[in-house]
Amino acid sequence: MAGFNLTIPGSLTLAIGTSVSRGGAGILNVGGSNISNGPYSAGSIDP
Numbered sequence: 665m666a667g668f669n670l671t672i673p674g675s676l677t678l679a680i681g682t683s684v685s686r687g688g689a690g691i692l693n694v695g696g697s698n699i700s701n702g703p704y705s706a707g708s709i710d711p
Contacts, residue, residue, distance in 0.1 A: 683703055
């Protein structure tokens with residue numbers, strides 16, 4: 665995410681073959697919860 669912040673109000677669903685990586689200074693907030701560092705792929709991030 666290269667230092668950017670991303671807020672998603674509900675859940676984040678990733679299609680097969682896609683991924684997102686949370687690390688560094690950026691913040692990934694899904695459904696009101698901050699998501700831990702790491703790679704996520706093909707599924708839902710729904711805290």
